[in-house]
Amino acid sequence: MVVSAYSHALAPTVMLRGQGAWGEALSRIAQLSQKPLVLGRSQATESLRKQIIIDLQAADLKPTLARLHFDCCEEDLCRLVSQVRSCDAVVATGGGKVLDAGKLLAHRLNLPCITVPLSAATCAGWTALSNLYSPDGAFKSDITLDRCPDLLVFDHSFVRQAPTRTLASGIADALAKWYEASVSSGDSSDGLVQQAVQMARLMRDQLLIDSPLAIQDSSSAAWARTAEACALTAGIVGGLGGARCRTVAAHAVHNGLTQLRACNHMLHGEKVGFGILVQLRLEEELGNNRLAAQARRQLMPLLKSLGLPVSLNDLGLAHASQGDLQAVCAFACQEGSDLHHLPFSVTATALLEALLGTPKQSSVRF
CATH class of the missing domain: 1.20.1090.10 (Dehydroquinate synthase-like - alpha domain)
Incomplete structure (x- = not known):
């Protein structure tokens, strides 16, 4: 049987997992970026994002913090474009919809993408796919991306803090x-x-x-x-x-x-x-x-x-x-x-x- 050519966005370029994975990731992030945009949303994870910012600064990087107002939606993405243009990578930290938004921003601006799941609620940190919603949370469509994230950091200590x-x-x-x-x-x-x-x-x-x-x-x-x-x-x-x-x-x-x-x-x-x-x-x-x-x-x-x-x-x-x-x-x-x-x-x-x-x-x- 002849199998037709078929492409797979198979996996993140690098995946780090386990206790302390975030600490191991800092040097790899520095290879990808000097001015990363750190994207998040939930107030419940705000303290984690602040610690992530502190850690990136300690690694001699210059992070910028940005926050989504809604789920992964065009209104938020358009609002963030100008902020992302001053950065050289996207670090998406949070649940599936934050990870989807970060991946989609990086995809559209051709920037390196780092996903840092703060829960195990979805596999969005892995995939070359983003789900787009309305500001009211209604599903609109899914968007296939060119590639999976450049780096996925699944730190157990982060994820254990999730409900x-x-x-x-x-x-x-x-x-x-x-x-x-x-x-x-x-x-x-x-x-x-x-x-x-x-x-x-x-x-x-x-x-x-x-x-x-x-x-x-x-x-x-x-x-x-x-x-x-x-x-x-x-x-x-x-x-x-x-x-x-x-x-x-x-x-x-x-x-x-x-x-x-x-x-x-x-x-x-x-x-x-x-x-x-x-x-x-x-x-x-x-x-x-x-x-x-x-x-x-x-x-x-x-x-x-x-x-x-x-x-x-x-x-x-x-x-x-x-x-x-x-x-x-x-x-x-x-x-x-x-x-x-x-x-x-x-x-x-x-x-x-x-x-x-x-x-x-x-x-x-x-």
């Missing part, structure tokens, strides 16, 4: 790699895609075992394995599999849910985890996949034990109108949506029924 909720969210997001890739790419004849799908399966198995202890004890080896699976291994799956190892309905449901301001308080992975359950219901009812119900029963206890949403009630949508939920489904089913990577057709009406659990009740648990 436990962010790790639970990251677990759901990482689990989705298997449930989505196995559907969209499980029958691929491409060797790298096959390997990416199997890596996603192994990651799922490890998370099923390690996640409960990881949530309970951040000093455990299970915590380190789980946090790195969420922030690093999940990125490897996407890099190795490339665009052919796609997100499917779980992320499409997330994208639809972001259109409702009523659940903007929910984290990315929390919406994706709920989306996995919706996808499995679609597979069971429309795809005649008998294993989907078994997968749902296996996954449900873990999601509940981690405090992740498994119903519209949990998402804060118990009183959402029929029109609001129809808007979620219409967005998730629009042309070009990842949902259409399912091996069967799904209408907005069918998705609404899966979202509700039954056609008439909006808060039935799966």
Whole structure:
């Protein structure tokens, strides 16, 4: 078989991980930059950003601190362009949306990009992809970047300071790699895609075992394995599999849910985890996949034990109108949506029924 040429933005040029990784990174950052822009957002991580600035100054660099006002959105990016032009690299410090914004700024201005995740909520620190949102937090589109970050610094001491909720969210997001890739790419004849799908399966198995202890004890080896699976291994799956190892309905449901301001308080992975359950219901009812119900029963206890949403009630949508939920489904089913990577057709009406659990009740648990 002749395999057509296909490009992969596989991984960051350099990745440092473990306790004290930030200290090891300073000399590498100095090789990439003298005047880095340090980008962040959350007030909860402000003290960490201040320490990062102090450390960069101690390394004889001249950092500039910048703060996002919203999620990764054009309004913020345009505002920051003039500030970034006076710098020679972007150091993105924070959660997934800050990392996405930093990567996109560096991409547009052709600057070196350093990602410093301050939680394990997503694999955004790894990937050559940025998700773009509106100022209200509604998903708009994803943007493919030329390359992965030049340097990824995953310092355990930084990530341990994040709320436990962010790790639970990251677990759901990482689990989705298997449930989505196995559907969209499980029958691929491409060797790298096959390997990416199997890596996603192994990651799922490890998370099923390690996640409960990881949530309970951040000093455990299970915590380190789980946090790195969420922030690093999940990125490897996407890099190795490339665009052919796609997100499917779980992320499409997330994208639809972001259109409702009523659940903007929910984290990315929390919406994706709920989306996995919706996808499995679609597979069971429309795809005649008998294993989907078994997968749902296996996954449900873990999601509940981690405090992740498994119903519209949990998402804060118990009183959402029929029109609001129809808007979620219409967005998730629009042309070009990842949902259409399912091996069967799904209408907005069918998705609404899966979202509700039954056609008439909006808060039935799966």
